[in-house]
Amino acid sequence: MTPLLRPAPAGRQYAAGATVLALLALASLAVGSRPVPPSQVLSALFGFDPANDLHLVVRALRLPRTLLAIFAGAALGLAGAVMQSVTRNPLAEPGLLGVNSGAAIAVVLGASAFGLTQMAQYVWFGFLGAGLAGVAVFLLGRAHESGTDPVRLVLAGAGISVLLGAAASLVILNSGLEVLDLFRNWGSGALEGRGRAVAATMGVALALGGGLALALAPGLNAMALGHDSGRALGLRPQRFWALACLSVMILAGAATAAAGPIGFVGLVAPHLARAVTGPDNRRVLPLSALFAASVLLGADIIGRVVAPPAEVAAGIVAAILGGPFFVHVVRRFRLARL
Template structure:
C-alpha cells in the first residue's frame, strides 16, 4: 500500500515539475517578446515599449515603430514557432522518424511552389492571401510523401519517408525554379526574401490569419495527443490498444497541414526548428506526447523568437534572416540526430 502511495506521489511531483517548467518557459517567452519589441535597427527603451502597449500614441515615432512594425513581427515569429514545434512533434509521432520535420518531408517545398503559383498565375499579392496557398501546398506535399513512403500499407519506414521527402523536394524545387524564371521581377524579389525565412515586414493581416490557422491546428494536435502515444508505438500495436488509427492519422495530417503550411507561408521555409524542439521537449518530459506537444511548441517559439532577435542584433543596423540563423544552429543538431538514431524509428 505504501509503495502505491509512493508511486502516486512521484507522479504528482513529476506533473508539478512539468507544469512549473511550462510556466517558466512562458515567463521566458514573455521576456523574449519584450526584448524583440525593444531591439532592432533603432533600440527603444523597455519603458517606452510598455507605454506603447498600455497607451499607444501614434504621434510618437517610437510608439509607431513598436506597434506597426515590431508587434506584428513578434506575433508572427511567436505563432510560427508554436506551429513549427507542434507540427514537428506530430510528424515524428505518426512517422516514428526522429528526423521528421516539415523541411525534410517536402512540406516546405510544397508550400513554396504553392506560394509561387499563387503569386504568378493567380495574382495573389498580399502575404495574408499567400498563407492559404501555402497551407494547401503543404498539405498536398505531405499526403504525397506519405503515399510514396507507403506508410498506409506497410507501416512507417524512416528511410523510405526521408527519401520520398527528399525526392519530392527536389522535384518541386525544380518546378519552382522554372516558374520563377518566367515570373515577373516583383514575384522573384518577393520570393527571394520569403525563401530566406524571415518575419520582417509582416503586418497584422498576416498575424491575424496565422493566429486563426495556428489555433485550429493546435486544437487538433492537442486533441489527439493521447492517441499519438499509441500510434508512435506502431499502427499494429495501436490497433491492439483499441486506437482508431485512420481517424488519428487524418486529424494528425490535417493539423500538420494547417500548422506547417501556415507557418511556412507566413515566415518562409524556416528549417530545423520543427526538428530540434521535439527532441528538447522529449529530453525534459519523456515519451508522453501529452507533454511533448506543449513543450515542443514552447521551445520552438523560444528558438524562433531568439533567432529573429539574434539576427537583428549581430548585424545591426542590418539584419540576418531568421531562417539563416536557425540553419546555423540546427545544422549541427541535425548531424547529431543522424549519428545517434541512425534513421531508426522512435
C-alpha cells in the same frame, strides 16, 4: 527512476517555457536598428502615445513581427511533434519531409499564375501545397504502413523537396519582377514587414491546427505503441492518419505561407521537449510549441544584431543553428529502424 531523472511537474515546465518566451518577446520589441528602452516598450504596450515615434516603432512594426514569429514557430513545433510521433521517426519535421517545399511551390504558383501577393490570398495555396506534399512523402516513404524506417521517409522527403524546389525556381525565373521580389524576402524566411493582418491570420491557423493537434495527443501516445496496438486500443489508424495530416497541413501550410520555408525549427523543438518532459505527447506538444516559438523568435533577434544595420533572415539563422542539431540526431539514432 531516480529523483534526479524524474521530469519536473508539468506546471513548472510550462511556466519556465512561458517565461523564456516572454523575455524573448520583450527583447524582440526592444532590439533592432533603432533600440527602444524597455521602459518605452512597456509604455507603448500599456500606455500607447501615437505622438511618440518609439511607441509607433513598437506597435506598428515590432509587435506584429514578434507575434508572427511566436505563432509561426509554435505552429512548426506542433507540426514537427505530430509528424515525429505519428511516423515514429526522430527526423520527421515539415522542412525535411517536403511539407514546406510543397507549401512554397504552391505559394509561388499562386503569385505567378493568379497575381496573389497578399498573405490572406495565397495562404490557401500554402495549405493545399503542404497537404499534397505531405501525403506524397508519406505514401512514397510508406510511412502509413509502418512508420519505422527513417531512411526511406527521409529519402522520400529529400526527393520531393528537390523536385519541388527545382519547380519553384523554374516558375520564378519565368515570372515577373513582382513574383521575384515576393520570393526574395519570403523565400529566405524573413519576418520583416509582414503586418498585423498576416500575424492575425497565422494566429487563427495556429488555433485551428494546434487545437486539433492537442486533441490528437492521447491517440499519438497509443499510436506510438504501433498500429496494431493502437487499433486494439480503439483507434482507427486511417482516420487518425487523416486527422494528423490535416493538422500538419494547417500548421505547416500557414507558417510557410506567412513566414516562408523555415527549416529545422520543427525538428529541434520536439526533441528538446521530450528531453525535458518525457515521451507523453500531452506534455510534449504544448512544450514543443513554446520551445519552437522561442527558437524562431531568438533566431529573428539574432538576425537583427549580427550584421547591423542590415538584417539576416530568421530562416537563415534557424538553419545555421538547426543544422548541427540535425547532424547530432542522425548520429545518435544512426538512421536505424526504431
